[in-house]
Amino acid sequence: MLLAGFGSFIQLLYLGMLVLAVVAFVFAATAREDAYRAADKKKKSFWLIILGVSIAVNLYPIFLFLQLAGVVASIVFMVDVRPALKEVSGGSGGGRRGGSSSDGPYGPYNGGR
Template identity: 55%
Template sequence: MLMLGFAGLLGLLKIVLMALAAFGLFDAVFRREDAFRAADKQTKPFWLIILALALVVSYIFSIFSFLPIIGVIASIVYIVDVRPAVRTASGGGGGRGRRGGSSSDGPYGPYNGGR
């Protein structure tokens, strides 16, 4: 009975690890390529490959192997470090600190062309 509960816990943990990698992968798919370069992070294909490998490895291998641990670390690095930098570089701040001004706004307010 205890082993069955432990196996269920490991199965749940495996699903969580796969969901983490899948979230990072789908987020990276919908980000622009130039935002990765503007944020001074690795390229978009690099992160797509790393996150896809993390998803596949977390599906195939056991939790006790070191490969899923590497995949989890890569997913966490993307979600915690790369994703916020790419969102900021692409202009998608997520509503935090954005005023919603127009494209002609300067640092001290709207630019009216010297009128």
């Protein structure tokens, strides 16, 4: 019983690693090429190849260390490259979509007037 539960946990872990790689690949594919250069990151083709290999390794698990390397690459893309691409592309950094510095989440703050 315990072994079956552990097997289910491992399958969910593999599925999570695959989903992370696919989401990172989609974000990498939809970003503009010039945003990578403006953010001073590796080329778009580099990230597409790395994340594509990560997806392939997760679909056909051969060696665990290759899957772990793919997870690390996906995490690096999601926490370092993607925010930099959003910043130079004019994306909503931190949930802000333009406006002045006195704007709150529901519109401009007028100081209680």
